[in-house]
Amino acid sequence: MAFGSTLAAASDPHAARKARGAFFTPPEIARFIASWAVRRGDERILEPACGEAEFLVEAARCARERAAGPSAEGVALVGYELHESTASAARDRLAAEGVRCSILAGDFLGIEPQAAFDAVIGNPPYVRFQSLGGRQREAVSRISRQSGVAVSALTSLWMPFVLHATAFLTQGGRLGMVLPAELLAVNYAAPLRQFLMDSFAAVQLVTFEESVFPEVQEEVVLLLADGWQRGSSKAITWHQCNGLDDLASPRVASYRPHGAGRRWSGLFASRESLQSLEWLGAQGAFAPLGQWGRIALGAVTGRNGYFVLSEKEARRWGLGAGDVTPLCPPGSKHLRRLSYTADDHRLARLDGRGVYLFRPQGEPSEAARRYIEQGERDGVAAAYKCRTRSPWWRVPLPAVPDAFITYMNAYGPNICTNEASVALLNSCHGLYFHEGIEDGVRELLPLACLNSATMLGAEVVGRAYGGGMLKLEPREAALLPVPAPSLVAACAGELRAVRPYVERALEKRDFDAAVTLVDAVLIARTGADEAGYAQMKSCATLMRLRRKKRSKAKKVTP
Ligand SMILES: C[S@@+](CC[C@H](N)C(=O)[O-])C[C@H]1O[C@@H](n2cnc3c(N)ncnc32)[C@H](O)[C@@H]1O
Known part of the structure; x- marks a missing residue:
């Protein structure tokens, strides 16, 4: 685990980190991207969501090697980080490594861009658009307008991050990012795929057969785009790795998408x-x-354990046909067949599976009232999804x-x-x-x-x-x-x-x-x-x- 993760975990619970997309990059990946981005050792490098500075530390190391001197004075490093205590852990870490760097605590999306950097590197947050607050949504709309790239409401924060990051590049600059593999496939990223191919003279992708980011559910790819506003790309150089050990010697192929915005998942x-x-x-x-x-x-119930009932449970509560709706049991294993018939449903009922959804159609019966009161005692009314609907017990179906x-x-x-x-x-x-x-x-x-x-x-x-x-x-x-x-x-x-x-x-x-x-x-x-x-x-x-x-x-x- 990265430096400071224990410290961060203590002051920054997992749920809060997840909400702002704080999953830190394995050092091998940060080193790989930094050594691609730092070429002379005197570059100006930006990390827009720096976490605990993994990329910045690696960039400083590479700069030292490239400049062949003991200090990293030649390189100018700037990092942004939304979370104050993570920003301060980054500062401590950089100081401990003897690296001079400005770490600014704040929302990178709100920063007025200046085309002042030779390279932008990092691993942006993956947070769904729906979870963003009003101010961030406004920032995303502004970035979309300024870049001329449509950003749909289905997007995740990583996409506006990439767009905004490019506005900080000087002509000929480089963008090296860890991104979710949905970049290759999802429709909402089509305008970004087009933008990347149109705006960079060379686009490279690194993919992994193995999962290299244990904390993240989604597959990741590395995007290495070079030559900002120095031409466009027709093909992608594709580096295929099994795991992190292959980063030094991947299998290399060239992939030409049918159209720039078209899915790149044909890569595989x-x-x-x-x-x-x-x-x-x-x-x-x-x-x-x-x-x-x-x-x-x-349907999303908010608490299947309460709303989904077996026949026995429905009987025990005395619930009648007006209080429950016949339901396909939760899960999908039983649907790996060509049809789900009345007979299958009868067997599921006899098997004690959840075959009813509690959902009084009109006024709840006496029995349904008792069940609702039980739900209130058990805190179901306050569960996410339940508390935002009225009445809380009527599942939108x-x-x-x-x-x-x-x-x-x-x-x-x-x-x-x-x-x-x-x-x-x-x-x-x-x-x-x-x-x-x-x-x-x-x-x-x-x-x-x-x-x-x-x-x-x-x-x-x-x-x-x-x-x-x-x-x-x-x-x-x-x-x-x-x-x-x-x-x-x-x-x-x-x-x-x-x-x-x-x-x-x-x-x-x-x-x-x-x-x-x-x-x-x-x-x-x-x-x-x-x-x-x-x-x-x-x-x-x-x-x-x-x-x-x-x-x-x-x-x-x-
Ligand atoms: C996926 S983590 C990556 C951290 C670091 N780049 C790394 O790879 O180890 C994303 C980081 O972005 C930060 N973050 C989230 N939203 C941000 C924003 N709007 N501006 C700046 N940082 C942000 C999170 O707190 C988190 O530390």
Whole structure:
């Protein structure tokens, strides 16, 4: 752990650090970025969110080496840090290392930019836009206006940080940052990807197979952008590392995105497999899932332990049909099938699973009143989410979805029709079919989606999480390439014929077998060549293995 983390932990609890995105960088990464940024030893270097000065210490060390002298006088180091006591820990640390540096406590986003630095280096905070206060939101809007780059409300603080940081660079300057891998994939970062390619003469990325940032759930990448306003870039130099030990000798490749703002996540996929995927789209055989229907989040109760009831619990409290709503049990393991039927729901009920949501429809009954009073005694009314709604016990409930989509996946996403017509919690997304898609076609969508092209598409549109899971937000799920309704209608007979075999494979959790069965139907119908499908399959498998490998990396509890 970094210098001072024990000291910081004492005065700065984990929850508070998380709220402002305070996860400190491993020294190997800070050293790598600093030694890339410091070239002569007399540069002016800015660290906009310096934490306990890991990057600044490393920059001073590099400057000493480059200047071949005992002092770091030649280099000018400036750091900003929002958190006063962290800023003071940074000052102490730099003093202990004999480094001269100005550490300014305050919000970097509020600082008027001056193009005065040769390099900006660091690891900005990852804090969701929704968690920002009014003043920071205003600063983000101003930065967006000044840079001419759209910043959506879905963003996280790291994106305006990067934009603002570039405004401090002199022409030809360098930006070296640790960023979440969502830079490569998410739609809201498209304008930033475009901006980086347009504004820097050379863009490099460093990616890791293993998880190198044990405290952070999300995968990280290193961005090294050189030559600010000295030209633009068409290709990215990609350094692939297994772990930190490979930083000195990575595998190097060149990646040319189709368009600057387009996703860079194709980085991990072979060009041939992406071409096959695109071909399916261009033929009209595949379409984004959003063309089938609307995708929405499930209900957020605020305290599942209270709101979700088994049949026995509902009976014990004497709750009647008007007090509870039939619910798909929390979790998603039971939805790794093609349909969730009334029979499945009956079995879940007999199994004692949570099959009811406490949600009185009109005036609560006597029994419901007693249950509400119990909730108040147990402090549920004051829980986050409950205290912000009125009455606290009425959970906002989206309409019953036509199908469920699993969004946290070890293998790939699974769609499952909701034949039991039960409500949905936020452990899955809901799919609401558009009008005009026939029932006979709708029911085949889950089966048709178990194919190599969709699995590859999921790896490209989704986000790999530190735990090795692939996550799909509703907007990402809407982009998932799936067989188009016309293709499913055209091969309905063949799909029905393989259905029992696919069901059996899913029961055994043999997803590869299920995908092979469906591929065989689709290959014949799309006119795609087998080699293309084989490419997509092996590429999806490689990307999945890459995710899983990261989940095996050791975890450090902060
Ligand atoms: C991810 S940590 C990285 C710290 C340091 N750069 C490192 O890599 O070890 C982000 C830091 O930014 C600070 N921070 C958060 N919001 C900030 C803001 N608006 N201005 C300056 N610092 C901020 C946090 O307190 C935290 O120390």
